[in-house]
Amino acid sequence: MENELIKKGRELREKAKEDLAKALDQLGLDSFYATYLSKKGSLRGLLGNMKDVAPEERGETGSAINSFFREINDAYETRKKRLEEEKRQKKLESETIDISLPGRKPQTGFINPYHLIIDEVTDIFISMGYEVVEGRDVETDLYNFELLNVPKDHPSRDMQDTFYLNADKLLRTQTSAAQAHTMRERSSDPKPIRMICPGKAYRRDDDDQTHSHQFAQIEGLVVDKDISIANLKATLELFAKKMFGEKREIRLRSSYFPFTEPSVEVDVSCFACGGKGCSTCKGTGWIEILGAGMVNPKVLRDCGYDPEVWTGFAFGVGVERVAMLRYGIDDIRRFYSDDLRFLSDFTGK
């Protein structure tokens, strides 16, 4: 038997459901809450009327009214949440920005490709356990020539026209001078050597598209007790693959440098065409990248390493040449003009 209160509660519940559906904004919700759920609200108010109910019915009536209240209260909370969610969505939508505008990028500097190549080659050889030796631009005749088996008046001096500073000092014509320094410094207690020396060199050449009176080389030197041409070949193969791509191969051609014996020119299979022949490799499939050889026993001896005990190999890479091939640079003078329109293609680091 349902009493009046329960009946009223049921009616209020139905009414509240209808009203809730009509509450479309915060204002409507607030007024709904005030009408039904607040302390003075009609639905909650029914709980205050329990004293009018007969004691034996209070349990049943109370739980019925409570359940109406909870049902409406839950519905109210759900509705409230939904409206808040809709409102947030609207706000977010209104905040949408133009994602195509440029970002605020902290501009990094550009880097002359000369430095890019030196850094890259240096990293490759450091990873192979080499140290980096730094020579000076100003050298003596002794270190630049004589200790490298180029005595005064030797015909091979004609290969390199030299800038002289006085009778003895000159601007080094090759980073190979660092070989002699490194060996001599250690000759009192000879130890194996694995070093590279990146640096500037100078020759008395007129500047044009392919010649520069100033240029850079990276010299490499390995001295140990059982070093062979096979070691040189493997080292340069590894270098070529790291520098120009895993598919590259190298080939060695006989050549001459006073400080190595035997001497070779090293070609790498063309990285532009893969060896089929193109304009980069002038149709040959190969590109000459460096000179190398076994350290001449005379050089070892004059630098304090007994050639009966020690052997070694050395190589020299032209930095600008590698950069020109690698990046398709047409003129060596570009490295030294630092035109931003050219440099701005080179970022990194």
Place this chain on the structure above:
Amino acid sequence: MNVSYNWLSKLVDLEGLTPETVAEKLTFAGAEVEGISHLASGTNLVIGEIISCIDHPDSDHLHVLQVDEGKYGVNHIVCGAPNARKGLKVIVARPGAKLPEVEIKPSKIRGQESNGMCCSLLELGVEKKMLSEYQLAGIEELPADAPVGEENVLGYLGLDDCVLEVSVLPNRPDLNAMENVAREVSCLFSRELRLGAIKEENLKEESFLVDSATPKCPQFSARVYRGVKNGPSPLWLKRVLNAEGVRSIDKIVDIGNYIMLLTGQPLNMYDEDKLAKKELVVVDDYEGKFLAMDGNEYELTKGDLLVTSGKRPVCLAGIMTADAARIDENTKNIVVEAANFDYASIRHTSNRLGLSSDSSSRFCKGINPHQAEYVQALTGMLLKELCDYEIGTTTSNYDTLSHERKVVEVTLDYLNKRLGTAFLEEEVISCLTRDHMVYLGKDKDCLRFEIPAHRIDIEGKADLSEELIRLEGYDKVQSTLPFVELSCTGLTPSQKKQRDLRHYLLHCGISEILTYTLISKDAFSRFALLHKEEPYVLSNPLTTDREIVRTSLMESALQVASYNKNHQNKDLALFEISDVDGINLSSRDLVIVLTGNVFEQGSMKSHPADFYDVKGLYEGILSILNVNPNRVQIRRFEERNEELHPGKSVGVYLGKKLIGYFGELHPVALDRLGLDNAAVLELDVNELYELRTSEIKAKAPSRFPTVSRDLAFLVDKKVSFSDIEREALRADPLIKKVVPFDLYEGKGIPEGKKSLAISITLGSNERTLKEEEITLATKKVMDTLSRKFLAEIRG
């Protein structure tokens, strides 16, 4: 060395080979062939005879020819050559012929049919320098007995040859001789050599004194030939010289050149009747003038090698004959010299006088010292054959050289270890024997080889390893990485600092540039602020633009800025790190140049680069290099100069030593460079790399909060922030930090004053500060600033 393929094929069997295959092998063996050029080229050629020649009716210089071309019949050809005439035998390029520059087609020239072209040798691609004025002016005139209808015209002319341009490396001067090129090819292809045998008869014993007063001429030989009949050289000799790019003169001169090309031994020839005595003596103590056969007079000094006769100079040894002893058209009796001279001496004299010849360049590169008698005999044979001399003498020879053959010993183990190969003994012997060495047998483990005389470059066993591998080919070497003991390597601390520094600057948006070390005197006079040492000046500069080794990087970097501004790039941030060298100076500097606007990190705002931009970089550099800022000080630059703005620049000092400077450029310098503004820095970074860096010590943050209070005040413009900061920090131990946040001068502020706002941070490691403590400490700061600097506190 130009190698005539035809001539080469007479010296070594080339059957079945092509110029290209020979060139490739030579190249891989170390004698790089830089090009193959054909002496002449042309298809559809035929020898013709002009059977009629009439003037073109509509031209004042063209002829209309009827040319008999044998089986091709008689054809009309219009020809403009002035020497075209009836009866002349000519080279005809028939329609369809491809010449180096042109393709021949039947045509009409001013109404007259023309079916072909009569050619000059120039039109067949023969080098201009090989042709006479007469040959260049018209069509080639063939001998009267030239066979009409002959289609192998290039063969008939001896122009069906090609030349391998061999780049001879300094260790192989022997390859400047055809005989040795033939030896090399014979070795590379295992082909038979065809060098002729020496056969001479009826030489007369006669005394002719040859002597040398100097060790710089260790050997000197001479022969005399009398009744020599000179004249034009035979065709075969002309062709050989032609292919080598040497012009034929007459028999005697041509024989000299031919022998030199063949053997590499320069010869010198004298007119015997012009010699003062029957002697040739080499001296090196002559001083005075020397009239050479080129007509020029040279001033000789002690040390120059000179050949004399009766104390009179007859030849600048190895370089050029004296005008007084030269062979001329009346010469009947000649003396032929084959000698050895010290290469360094020839080189010095030749360089000093600016006089060189084919002969001197060969002596400078080095010649085979053991072949003088062989060369004399070859020359004698040729002189007999071509000039039919009446009397020839035996050789008079002064010789202090040892002609014992060099012997080099090497073990198989040494060769294989050095090369990383596994050659067998017989392979080594076979290869080196092909290379014209004589295997002398084995002594214990040592293989002994006698080195051929022409290989003056081979001295020791390392050279034998090179011979072996260059001939066997480097593809026989199996790559093997070296086995090494591991050790700790990588960049040194200084190198790491430099790398960090470069990356920091790059990340700050500064571009790394590269500039020339050599600069002009004018550029050197700029920015001589940091290093005062004397610069190195080149003793042999190429241009005045590049004659001084710079001691500062600043001018170079500013020139880059100036260049770029002229190319529409005015907002620039540049740096370079480079060694600088001078007399008593070897340092490494960093230069930074900021011009135009600086863009603030992470914002679209920018402002013109100024002092505080470089100062900020300077501070950043110190922290990147982990330099305690107290180790280096900045002070206003003491020295007056027109490079830096006196009020906006400072020197950087390590103790008393100036190690750098930074600031804004002086307006005079800006004007000179065409820049609107520039903030620059130059720093001796080696000094900074070498400073001991202190290890970082971690400290726990205070458990108690700090508070900050702002103060603004008017103060004299000359009062520096650093003074205010120092005094504020001293005012009370609770003051932890003082930072400026606003600076204003100008409107509303009295003349000579500035308005400065600072924020002070207060705190304690022991407790949370009470309001009274804060107020008191802040008041102390205000009082101190008022007392010390007459600051008027504004709030």
